[in-house]
Amino acid sequence: MQVAPQSGLSLDQAPPISIPFRFFLMAPLFGFLAGILLFPESATEAERIIDRWSAQTLASTHLITLGFLGSVMMGAMLQMLPVLAGSRVPRSGLVAGIAFATVFPGITGLASSFLWPVAWILMGSLALLAIGLTAFLTGAGTSLIRAKPDPTTTAMRIALAGLSVTATLGVLLGSNHALGWWIGSRPGWTNTHALWGVATWIGALIAGVSFQVVPMFQLTPPYPRITRWLVPLLFLLVLLWTAARALPPRLLAGLPEAADRILFAVVALAAGYAILTLRLQSRRKRRVFDGPMRFWQVGLVALLMALAALLSPANLAHREWLLGVLLLVGFAVSLVTGMLYRIVPFLVWFHLQSALLMTGQDIPHMRGIIPDNAQRLHLITHSVALLGLTATAFFPPLLVWAAPLFSLSMALLGWNVARATVLYRKHITGTEQPHTAHP
């Protein structure tokens, strides 16, 4: 990463800390709600809830993907693109304002529409989401277009393309649901929507960021050069898979089998990435407790388990629930939480540094902004919740414990982020005297 001082991060150009933090504070709230929606009233209701098409599962899935993962992504990219890509987001205040104002009501409306379907609320929510995501994609996309191409920026471009496709399919499926017109097989198109979301949006983004973050923060060896083809190859495979499923079988014999084989290639690629990253991390130089790294380890192991579940020929009664839990709560939420525990302390520290440098005030060490013990407690809670939700696939009544635990884990995350915010404000307001002081 080479960023020329004049063109990259300038303190006057970096967005104020309130921009990413409004997203970071809202994200755990949506995660918390996702857990609450899954609370079963009884052990027998649990079996019904964990069906893939149940209202609760659909609502929770979108609260986690758009509400939690999407919010953190938006907050992080708006602030970190200048750092990681050396290119600022133009009008970031406006972009963030539009995104925040539309995406949050949109997600709430969408989730409620699964539970209490009202056509105009669903259509209105989809419209709000479309506006907010478009604003974000335009801002982030503009920044990325101007950025120097490297494995990370390439992966981010693919991730944003993946988000666009996922969102478009989502709007189509949602308007299907609301207006009662059908574009085809709903399970089929939902699977396409899900794969684009998990692989080309979430997977590509996490991989791309990890190429920089893992060696930088954990003092591991760098990723091997061949990994710069990982995300482009993933994108190509998902495109081919989509085409193989969309084309009529009479066009080319053996298309359905081709789709399965392509999916297998995607699985192999993902497994390769997970194993490589775990190995790099095992060769790290620093051996002290590192919360973010532990979350990453949990997430990568969950990814490997998900891939195994996907390929397993065993007749799993609740395979889709298992996949959803392992991929979303296990892989995506764990890794994004790990990233949040890096970004939040860094941003608080960096903004305090730039605001207080001339005043001689003490600035807290970055490691103390979200204390290790707080991260450890969250890690344990999250891991137990994940185990519980996973085991629910084999013993549904466990949901009675697992869902509240997941909500608790999200509450702990929210608490940690809120504390960091309060710490920032306490330090900042401690210096508010200049224009009232007597000369």
Add this chain to the structure above:
Amino acid sequence: MSSSEWPAAEVSILDVSNLAPPEPLERALERAQSLAPGEAFVLVHRREPCLLFPLLEKQGFEYATRMPEEGRVEVLIRRREEPCR
């Protein structure tokens, strides 16, 4: 400040290349803040510390970077003689 002004060996060196974030940034800033006007030191790191530069600029330091070999970046940091306006 150009790299032709790169001083001889008397300037002290702070090697942060084996530290993980945030320590390189924190140590570099601490060291910089202890400089007298006109005094300098060389920061050695394994990558360009781009997050450091805007903080240095704002605090009235000048700097120049050079990369003598792959994986080694040297940043000469000097506190300006005149006070910052």
